Amino acid sequence: MSEKPLLEPGKATIVSVRRLTEGERVFEIELDSGESLGHEPGQFVQVYVPGFGEAPISITSSPTKEGPFELCVRAVGNVTNALHSLEVGDNIGIRGPYGNGFDVGFFEGKDMLFVAGGLGLAPLRSLINYVVDNREDYGKVTTLYGCKTPLDLLFEGELKRWEESDVMDFSVTVDKCPVNVTWNDNVGVITELIPGIDVDPEGTYSAVCGPPVMYKFVIQELKEKEIPDNHIFLSLERRMRCGVGECGHCQIGEFYACIDGPVFNYSDIKGVEEAL
Ligand SMILES: Cc1cc2nc3c(=O)[nH]c(=O)nc-3n(C[C@H](O)[C@H](O)[C@H](O)COP(=O)(O)OP(=O)(O)OC[C@H]3O[C@@H](n4cnc5c(N)ncnc54)[C@H](O)[C@@H]3O)c2cc1C
Ligand code: FES
Structure with a gap:
């Protein structure tokens, strides 16, 4: 930089x-x-x-x-x-x-499945809270969140409110739990939460954000649930400089992450080798 x-x-x-x-x-x-x-x-x-x-x-x-x-x-x-x-x-x-952000108008009336890994919760939190604040405009809402250990949980108080409220189904998991830390919830990677959720694939749209390694495995599990490729939206990170489509630092195939993204429809980028 x-x-x-x-x-x-x-x-x-x-x-x-x-x-x-x-x-x-x-x-x-x-x-x-x-x-x-x-x-x-x-x-x-x-x-x-x-x-x-x-x-x-x-x-x-x-x-x-x-x-x-x-x-x-x-x-x-x-x-x-x-x-x-x-x-x-x-x-x-x-x-x-x-950047383009998530099209909240397009998602209206649809069931939403949010999948956040680690710091990927940061961009998704904006969308999740938008949907919570306009709850009547959206269908069923499911949020899955995974991080490394209980010590890495972001926005803990807010997660607890999501979990205890009836505005969404919320599940959290940690990759592992240190011996001296109390944790009474799921242990395992975030993909292990997907088989257990109940979704109507045709009516469900998913927004996914997390570390690069996560996308391939989450997409595999969403496909197992028969969620169509064009119902999957991914927020991708690239190294950036100008942020406005001028320097080329953030190129992904024919796309610039800063202006065509950071949110991409999976069906648009699944054939782009360097995307995922
Ligand atoms: C759209 C978007 C949204 C983001 N949102 C967030 C967010 O909400 N919160 C957040 O904390 N971060 C976010 N990031 C990531 C953040 O921008 C990067 O971590 C950024 O590099 C931090 O800048 P820095 O100067 O602190 O770190 P840098 O000095 O750039 O170093 C960051 C890391 O990258 C490595 N690195 C440095 N140069 C290169 C290089 N040329 N190639 C590969 N690796 C290199 C370094 O070793 C280090 O591990 C986002 C990135 C994007 C593109
Ligand atoms: S950051 Fe310069 S073109 Fe995207």
């Missing part, structure tokens, strides 16, 4: 920071212009940390949330570690929202 942003970002201020796990924090951000971000679930922003550079980060809050928008950030490198060192009142730059 370059130190200087490619395009001029808008000024923004961090208004709250919340620690979720050892490596992940949620930042509430306000644009200094006073405008709302005006995003769709699944879109991302380019976050500029002065002196460090830019990184694409999904907007994790739903557009139905009033006030500041939220980013859930895992500290992995230059920009994200710098962001984790910032505090309430510090300034950053924001470009966007960018």
Whole structure:
């Protein structure tokens, strides 16, 4: 990532920071212009940390949330570690929202199956909460979430509310549980949850987001459930620079992840070798 942003970002201020796990924090951000971000679930922003550079980060809050928008950030490198060192009142730059996002209007009236692995919950959370806040517009909602261990659970309080409410069927699993940690739920990879769910394949549309290794196996299980390829939507990550279709960094075959994605219909990309 370059130190200087490619395009001029808008000024923004961090208004709250919340620690979720050892490596992940949620930042509430306000644009200094006073405008709302005006995003769709699944879109991302380019976050500029002065002196460090830019990184694409999904907007994790739903557009139905009033006030500041939220980013859930895992500290992995230059920009994200710098962001984790910032505090309430510090300034950053924001470009966007960018990308296509999920078409919430198209999903209206349909059953929804959300499959989130690890940090993949960050972009899907925006869509899930949008659907929860407009619950009467959607059919049956099922959410499956998997992460490495109970210590890696993101948005734990919110997961508990989803699990206890009747707005959706919710299941969670962890790959493994350390001996000194209490966990009374599923243990195993997320794909193991799919055979147990009850879906009407023709009426169900799935939104999937997780680490690259997850997609192939989740798609296999969704096919076992006879969910058609064009009912499967995947949010894909690629290394990005401009975020607006100009630099070519994020190319996937004939597509640019930043403008044609990050949300892709599986039927459009299943033949593209480097996509999955
Ligand atoms: C659309 C989109 C949405 C995203 N949403 C989120 C989100 O909500 N939350 C979040 O935490 N992250 C998200 N990411 C991922 C995030 O943008 C990356 O992790 C980004 O690289 C972090 O920037 P950094 O400067 O902190 O890390 P970097 O310094 O870029 O390093 C990140 C990792 O990539 C490795 N790396 C560095 N350069 C290369 C290279 N050229 N090729 C391969 N690997 C390399 C590093 O070793 C390190 O492990 C998203 C990415 C995309 C494209
Ligand atoms: S990031 Fe530049 S074209 Fe997609």
